[in-house]
Amino acid sequence: MATTHAGPHPHEHGPDCGHTGIRHDGHVDYLHDGHLHHPGPDGKVEEHKIPVSEKNPAEHAPIADGGTHDSDHVHGPGCGHEAVPHGDHVCYLVDGRLHHPHDGHCDDHGAVDVVHASA
Numbered sequence: 001m002a003t004t005h006a007g008p009h010p011h012e013h014g015p016d017c018g019h020t021g022i023r024h025d026g027h028v029d030y031l032h033d034g035h036l037h038h039p040g041p042d043g044k045v046e047e048h049k050i051p052v053s054e055k056n057p058a059e060h061a062p063i064a065d066g067g068t069h070d071s072d073h074v075h076g077p078g079c080g081h082e083a084v085p086h087g088d089h090v091c092y093l094v095d096g097r098l099h100h101p102h103d104g105h106c107d108d109h110g111a112v113d114v115v116h117a118s119a
Contacts, residue, residue, distance in 0.1 A: 021116035034083035052087035056110040063108045075101040
């Protein structure tokens with residue numbers, strides 16, 4: 001379920017806006033300051049989340065061999081990876097996959113379709 005973004009929005013999201021675009025549910029949303037923004041049909045910005053699904057589960061799954069960060073890397077604000085709302089929690093985008101810090105380790109919550117990389 002989408003909610004309307006609260007407060008002012010400084011620009012229009014699109015392929016050249018400088019934010020990472022992620023395709024899900026038949027459209028593209030843009031990662032902006034830990035939120036997944038979707039330009040709504042009425043001109044308002046909607047807040048979306050990657051839904052929990054078979055493709056993007058919320059269960060605990062170890063990061064696949066060949067992960068793209070050191071095993072001692074801790075995800076969180078300022079870690080260098082973009083935050084992605086996923087279900088009722090926040091994951092971090094690492095090479096097209098959702099990583100979720102959990103109980104002292106990192107879980108893999110599946111791949112997302114990145115269609116525009118951030119500038």
